[in-house]
Amino acid sequence: MKPTPLRCDFEAPADLLEGRVVLVTGAGRGLGRAVALACAASGATVALLGRNAERLSDTYDAIVAAGGKEPAAIPLDLVTAGDREFDTLAQLLRRDLGRLDAIIHCAVHFKPLSPLADQSLEDWLAGLRVNLAAPFALTRACLPLLAQSPDGVVVFTSETHAVRPAAYWGGFAVGKSGLATLAAIWADEVEKDGRPRFHVVVPGPVATPMRGQSHPGEARTSLPTPDTIARAYLEVLSPRGRALGPGPLEVETFSTDAPATNRIN
Numbered sequence: 342m343k344p345t346p347l348r349c350d351f352e353a354p355a356d357l358l359e360g361r362v363v364l365v366t367g368a369g370r371g372l373g374r375a376v377a378l379a380c381a382a383s384g385a386t387v388a389l390l391g392r393n394a395e396r397l398s399d400t401y402d403a404i405v406a407a408g409g410k411e412p413a414a415i416p417l418d419l420v421t422a423g424d425r426e427f428d429t430l431a432q433l434l435r436r437d438l439g440r441l442d443a444i445i446h447c448a449v450h451f452k453p454l455s456p457l458a459d460q461s462l463e464d465w466l467a468g469l470r471v472n473l474a475a476p477f478a479l480t481r482a483c484l485p486l487l488a489q490s491p492d493g494v495v496v497f498t499s500e501t502h503a504v505r506p507a508a509y510w511g512g513f514a515v516g517k518s519g520l521a522t523l524a525a526i527w528a529d530e531v532e533k534d535g536r537p538r539f540h541v542v543v544p545g546p547v548a549t550p551m552r553g554q555s556h557p558g559e560a561r562t563s564l565p566t567p568d569t570i571a572r573a574y575l576e577v578l579s580p581r582g583r584a585l586g587p588g589p590l591e592v593e594t595f596s597t598d599a600p601a602t603n604r605i606n
Contacts, residue, residue, distance in 0.1 A: 344504055344543055344591035349569050351576035358578065359384035361490075362438045366419070366448035366479070369396025372498065372544060373447030374403075375567030376574050380445075381409030383575060386438060388413040390430075391448065392420075413437060419448055419475040420467050427482035434486060441486035443494040443537075443578055446476040454509040465512040472516035477523055484537075493537030494578055497524055501545055504589055521589050528587035540577050543591040544570045 363380045367373030369391035381387045381404040391397045394416040401414050415433075417426060434441050450471035452464050480487075480495050487493035502510040503517035524539040531537065546564050573592045576582060 344589040345585065346593045347542065347573050347576065347585075347590040349565065349573040349592050351572045351579070351581075353379070353383045353572065353575040353579065355382070355384060357383040357575060358442075361442035362386045362388065362434070362440050363443045363445065363578070364388040364390060364434065364441060364483070365445045366390045366476075368400050368447070369393045370400075371447070372567045372570060373445075374400050375571040376445050376447055377412070378403060378407070378409075379568070379571035379575055380578070381412065382407065384410075385442075386410045386412065388415060388434060388438065388441075390415045390417055392416065392418045419471045420450065422475065422478075424478060424482070427478050430479070431482040431486060434483065440490065441483055442490040442492065443496070444480060444483060444487070445496045445498070445574060445578075446479070447498050448475070449498070451513055455511065456509060457511050460511045468512045469516045472513065473519045473523070476520065480527070487537040488531075488534065490537065492580075492583070494582065495524075495527070495537050495539045496574060496577055497539075497541045499541050499543045499589060501543060501591075504543060504591070521587075524587040538583065539587045540582065540585060541587065541589045542574060542577060543589050544573075545592050 358380055363385045365373055365377040365380065365387060368377040368389035373391065377387050377389055377400055387404065389397050389400055389412050394414070397414045397416060401412050404412050415430060417430065448471060450468045452468065476497055487495065497520040499520045500514060500517040502514040503520070506514055521541050524541045528539045570592055577585060577590065
């Protein structure tokens, strides 16, 4: 499935998400943190989900310091969480926040690049759990809340090598590739009601901690920042996003027509 271009120059009005509740996974750092801050700056009440409570607290404090609505912080390890934990989370959102309008899945499990022959079953299972199974299970648990929203949205974050497979990306790319299929199936199942809508964003190279792991010698100053990429997510959440389908949306911050000179780019 060829990705649809998605620009990252969207100018979101300050009240774009006023009155809406947005759950962001992986909100402690990197892209998840940037998306959470952007949603809060656009008027949303943000529920911050992540494994590291200290990092969540930092994001929480940054939102409050910027004048955003008081967020909710939810420490949860997606490697070990099961249906019971996700169902409890959905109940807490209903009880404490009263609604849920969007989930943005930014949490990621990544191991340094290596040949498939060197990747263990344990690493694959942990990666598949965070990168594919947890987004499914969390969305399933929250589906009744999302269906009640006038414009419920689920955004999965994929990866360049999920749509352009390359050597050494292994289980990470395989897990991320499943998100497009998951979004398409779910969109088909809810087509009659049209709620929620499902999208898959492919951010491309971003100056995040994960990029430092995959490309340790790269000068990340040449890459777009997470704050820049977060603007594309706001467009997906906006009314303009309703015209976008469940197929992959590739953020346009670099040329995809250049010859592939690096097998792990």
